[in-house]
Amino acid sequence: MRRRLLAIAAVFTLTATACSSEIRGELRSEGDIAGLPITHFESGLKAGAPKPDLVVENVSQTEDDRLAVAAIADVSAFWSEKFPRHFGTEFQPVSKLLSYDSTSDEINVCGATTADVAMNAFYCPPEDLVAWDRGTLLPLLRERFGSMAVVTVLGHEFGHAVQYRLGDKAGINQQTSTIVKEQQADCFTGAYFRWIAEGRSQYFHVSTSEGLNQVMASLFFIRDSPGQSAAEHGAHGTAFDRTYAFQLGFETDAAKCAAIDQADVDSRITERPFDPNDAGMGDIPVNDQTLGMLQQSLDESFAGAGVQGPKIVNQGGSCPNGVSTPPASYCEDSNTVTIDMAALAALGQPIDREAELSGQESSGGGLGDFAAFAEVVSRYAQGIQVGLNVPVDNGNAGLRTACLVGAWTAAIDHDGALLRPSPGDLDEAIAELLQPRSLIAADVNGHPAVNGFARIEALRLGYFDGSGACSAEYP
Template sequence: MLAVTGCANEIHGEPSSEGEIAGLPITHFESGLKDEAPTPNLSVTNMSSSQEDQLAVAAIADVSAFWSKQFPLHFGQEFEPVAELLSYDPHEDDMEVCGASTSEAAMNAFYCPAADLVAWDRGMLLPLLRQQFGPMAVVTVLGHEFGHAVQYRLGEQAGINQGTSTIVKEQQADCFTGAYFRWIAEGNSEYFRVSTSEGLNQVMASLFFIRDEPGQSASAQGAHGTAFDRTYAFQLGFEQDASRCAEIDQAEVDSRITERPFAPNDTGMGDIPVNDNTMAMLQTSLDESFAGTGVQGPRIVNDGGSCPQGVSTPPASYCQETNTVSIDMAALAELGQPIDREAEFTGRDSGGGLGDFAAFAEVVSRYVQGIQAGLDIPIDNRNAGLRTACLVGAWTKALESGGTALQPSPGDLDEAIAELLQPRSLIAADVNGHPAANGFARIEALRLGYYDGSPACSQKYP
């Protein structure tokens, strides 16, 4: 939904189409099933003639072809095809699969190790994914389930046993999905084509959609990870390869996973109002975070979100002539309303609320424009938007060390991702409001700053 609906805020500027995505050129074309794709020769129980099943079966044939090549290459063994495939409609079908009824398995796709079976809900889940995010969202989900089939075949070679936590399995499966999509993006698929711009945006949006709720523990049974965690694993596979995915273990996950319960004193369950008081807290945290630069940070002023003598990017603008960040408090407060999860599932207009952290991060992005300008770093070139998103990530991580009244909560990074997936993201935009080319690159930049700090931002995006 986030990738295909209208903007939550008005920004003057077109996305840049320059640069690359993980070593691949930025491309723009319609992603999905190729016109010349062959007809898969697969046996699927209960298959229908629906568009969803056609996509699903093509995805199964395609990801099977991927693993038939990758398994010998990376793991020294042949890939055994999955034994059974099942399509079901929870409204119409009532059969027992893997100890559960399909009528109770709505909005689900799963791999059953005992039967070596991949099953998917063609009645509710796949139509929702296809309609809201595009056909590659269906491919994403089935590629993920095949990642679990890969784990079952690798076993201890991927560190998978009865004691392996769910979150490790899910991170590996998301990573395997990323490696598969790299293969598609390089033009190796007989069935699908995916652009590195809009196509990968569909994937990022679908991973955001199937995130865990804020406040869930990564140690909980069934934990899949936050959107930040899931996109991290996908990008890891896309940027490296399947062998790297098999190396993900509990120690690695524990060192970087962001999924955690709410703190006992977090009475707002991750949400605070966007108002004069919290904006003053934001000003203090930013001034303290960037004090070491020796640059006088801009003042945040509530005077409409525009620059009278310069380019405006409402609801927050960096006005270089006055070294201020002009904000429209009312618009930011609306943006800061919690994400409407029910609206996500039904596809209706959510009203533009992306969460408090999305609103704060937009202001932070304009503040760091002022810091960069004070250091004579260009804020209107090709890298400026990505460098800015990276610095927002670095500031977020710095907040976790404490010292200021404003602290990040579970789900905040997901709210930043929600904003980064907007067509006119301000977090990843230069001073003129021109955002970086696509969601994949924007999320990658936020992630880099969060894990590696601000020095990595200038190194990666000079």
């Protein structure tokens, strides 16, 4: 986040309904995921899945290659079915497949050497080749995020092979920007995962709760670093951008993905360089001063609600006479958001990207300043809703709150704001939303919505469509 000297006001409108209650600590499981039921089981390769009949150069007998080859066979079956339906021609299989170990193999393919392709998977159009690093990338993905992360990355690279076959039908030519190609490929991956989630895959099954959470986490992992421009060659997008495209494909179909063009991307992409005035390069400390600025920003932003917003007080993060959700809690009896400043400051430490990429635990454990601020915003939003007699302890409350955090983020995102989001801040919110105990997407009792897919979608809905959409979608 970055700070400015002036403030803006944005009007938030909410709708009142009746109240209910729940036991503290449970995940909320109401609703569905894009029309599919919420399911819980271990996602991955099906027991008894067929052995793929594919020729893969340099393939090994490792678990990662077994997953990768099954993923290629599976996504090939998906496109063999969908390509004629959406695009009117038969799908031609990819010509070459290559597995390599960047820690031991000497690679010279598609003009790239071992150093170029380490920790990578890619599609090479001139050779019509899909390749993957089984030495570093796939094991890291599988160990950190589960086997469906491997399927996600291979499904994405196969999406580029689909683009190569579509050409003009997907608007792809030599002038097409990298970010458009990457958004299409992420969207194609989402359409493929919908097919798996519907139970149509011979090889894999994925739950719409923990399984899709693995996918969202892997997309977060392979995001671009904050401050990169979407106009740069090689830009893949922020986690916010990449999950948007994936969810678009999951909720619609591959034809919609092929329609993604530069105008669409320009209208919504969040990847941008740091502002020259952003001295902290996206990070400010979480302390009394910045929490005071947050209080002012929230009071002005929610002024149109017509109720008294809660005061943010540094009193340990727990409510003496009510339910506590530290490090920030909304206390209805005093209309305050009580915070544990030390815990929020630790949460607000920058994400250790070097540790993340090496598969190590971050030394500080921080998720970034915006993750900390957004947790406080979520509790403030609870207070506003209580003032309007909106229920804050039912199945929709957590998602509505995440949506309101997104709406507030967009409302302060212009010149003159007292606090203004920096590049990477929305990704920090996604990092928090993917935590098992997400406070941003939790009701007043700390019950988070069960699914990372739904949490991220709620944040994005508020960001793009405003607070009115929050009360309409999550009444």
